[in-house]
Amino acid sequence: MKRFLREHSYTLLLVGILIVTIVILSIASPYFLSWKNCRNILNQSAIYLVLSVGMTFVICMGEIDLSVGAIIGFSGMIMGMLCVAGVPSLLAVLLGLMVASAIGFTNGFLVSYCKINSFIVTLAMMTILRGVILVWTNAKPIYGFSDIFTFLGSGKIGPVNVPIVLSLLIAAVGAVILHKTVLGNYCLFCGTNELAANRAGINVRKYKIMIFTICGLCAGIAGLIVTARLNSAEPLAGQGYEMDAIAATILGGTSMQGGKGNVLGTVIACLILNILKNGLVLLSISSHYQEVLTGAILIVAVFISESNKRKRSEV
Amino acid sequence: MQEAYIRAENLYKDFGHVQALRGASVFAYEGEVLAIVGDNGAGKSTLIKIISGVLTPDRGEIHIGNEVFSSLSTRKAIEAGVSTVYQDLALGNTMDVTSNLFLGNELSRFGFLRKKEMKAEAEKLLESLDIRIPDVTQPVGNLSGGQRQGVAVARLVNQGGKVFIFDEPTAAMGINETNAVLTLIRRLADEGYVVIVISHNMPQVFNISDRICVMRHGQVIKELRTEDTSMDEVVSMITGAAGI
Incomplete structure (x- = not known):
């Protein structure tokens, strides 16, 4: 019990914040706890959730991926173009996801083999992808997809939207991979001490590439959800989403230095951020304040989660 | 006399203009603690890194058990039974x-x-x-x-x-912790493992080692049985005052 509390103290704090937020908002607005609104929140969170799960892996490894927002746009555009060109929907989705994974693979390759800082690699990748999208499409959206395709974004399984099911599934798989498998263990270990992993005979480069590929794939799935939901591949889709994903990951207790993190925390953090956004809308507070609030929460969260470490090192 | 479990023979390694090793040879036996001593830059770390597969020698051979290697990778070294406890502990x-x-x-x-x-x-x-x-x-x-x-x-x-290499095992440790580590090192040797220790701490070297191997300018200039030598003699060899 004591160990459980020690290991999960921060996650429990997040749960507390989540509950308090829900209670306050449900008192402030009668619409907040309605099933429609709850479903709306979960549906909105789905994209960020998928993106943040991938980001959690990358940050656990002590790296960063700024290109995920652009991958959303790029993979969505690929899927859209293929669909419009008459390729069967599911094949188009598959190809789009493969392209997204290939972009992640390239990021990983450049980081591990060419030894370029991941911040630079993914920043450059983001710019390149955005540029290519605009060149290809002349900045015009592509729209009008088949029912099968749009089902993946706005369809329902029973009372629940498909993206919600998809995102929770991915979060569950992500949690299992990070906490229960050798891959997850090496991901965390490379984050905390890459040299040690290398000396122990672990092929660090290979695992880095795998992690970036996973992150790319997650971004591709987010791209699928965005495109299918809007029934339109927008050139600027996913812009700025990388920041939300990073914010949710860090707020969820993943250490920016790597070596420490958990998917459950990321999920809860994602919910907190999206509930706040939703709450501000319900309370008719200007959306500009949302950004201010998100930034402020992030700073406070990192302050709390890093305070233990500071106490120990006494600097 | 039993055969040496590790025989690193005639190793050469250059880093640009710096000759870190110039024909260094070292032998280590099962069931004994071998201490490698030498001044900074004598080539101790380079030698150890070659035996543990972190660095590739320019020339020379490494015999581990019955196998002969001209170069090792960390993976190969581990498979051959060579393990290194690094200064930063890894x-x-x-x-x-x-x-x-x-x-x-x-x-x-x-x-x-x-x-x-x-x-x-x-x-x-x-x-x-x-x-x-x-x-x-x-x-x-x-x-x-x-x-x-x-x-x-x-x-x-x-x-x-099978082989344990310790690089400054007790650096930055308190007395109790140091004793615990030294006991552990001794215990490993007594159980039949090959133990190699790099240390600057002479009293410690004399406390735990069976043999001492003195390095200077990239070569092993002397191998001594600990019981047959004194601290003064070893220090004079390290500094070059002994004229070897």
Whole structure:
């Protein structure tokens, strides 16, 4: 019990914040706890959730991926173009996801083999992808997809939207991979001490590439959800989403230095951020304040989660 | 006399213009602690890094057991039974004791960790080496220096190591922790492992080693039995005052 509390103290704090937020908002607005609104929140969170799960892996490894927002746009555009060109929907989705994974693979390759800082690699990748999208499409959206395709974004399984099911599934798989498998263990270990992993005979480069590929794939799935939901591949889709994903990951207790993190925390953090956004809308507070609030929460969260470490090192 | 388990012969290594090793040879036997001593830049670390596969020699051969290598990788060295406890301990501070013990050697089925078995094995292993860590699920960063060294050593034993190389094992440690580590090193040798220690601490070298190998300017200038020599003699060889 004591160990459980020690290991999960921060996650429990997040749960507390989540509950308090829900209670306050449900008192402030009668619409907040309605099933429609709850479903709306979960549906909105789905994209960020998928993106943040991938980001959690990358940050656990002590790296960063700024290109995920652009991958959303790029993979969505690929899927859209293929669909419009008459390729069967599911094949188009598959190809789009493969392209997204290939972009992640390239990021990983450049980081591990060419030894370029991941911040630079993914920043450059983001710019390149955005540029290519605009060149290809002349900045015009592509729209009008088949029912099968749009089902993946706005369809329902029973009372629940498909993206919600998809995102929770991915979060569950992500949690299992990070906490229960050798891959997850090496991901965390490379984050905390890459040299040690290398000396122990672990092929660090290979695992880095795998992690970036996973992150790319997650971004591709987010791209699928965005495109299918809007029934339109927008050139600027996913812009700025990388920041939300990073914010949710860090707020969820993943250490920016790597070596420490958990998917459950990321999920809860994602919910907190999206509930706040939703709450501000319900309370008719200007959306500009949302950004201010998100930034402020992030700073406070990192302050709390890093305070233990500071106490120990006494600097 | 028994055959040396490790025979590194005539090793050369240049780093640009710096000749780190110039024909260094070293022999290490099972059941003994070999201390490698020398001034800074004498080539001790380079020699050790070659034997543990971190560096590739320009020339020379390394015999480990019955195998002969002209160069090693870290993986090959580990497979041949050579394990190194680095100065920085090569531990992941945010990871728990079990993960650190099994790094690169995890018990798994289809890629899934068998955490319970790993925990039980870890506890058994630490107990057999008399390393006291009450809770193997806590992060290594929370442990004391001596405990951390214990984890680093236990990992190597777990890797099936036959040869243990310690690089400044007691640097930055208190008296109790130092004693614990020295006892551990002695115990490894007594159980028949090959132990190589690099140290600047002469009293410690004389306390635990069976043989001393003195390096200077990239060569091994003398190998001595610890009981046949004195601290003054060794220091004069290290500094070059002995004129060898």
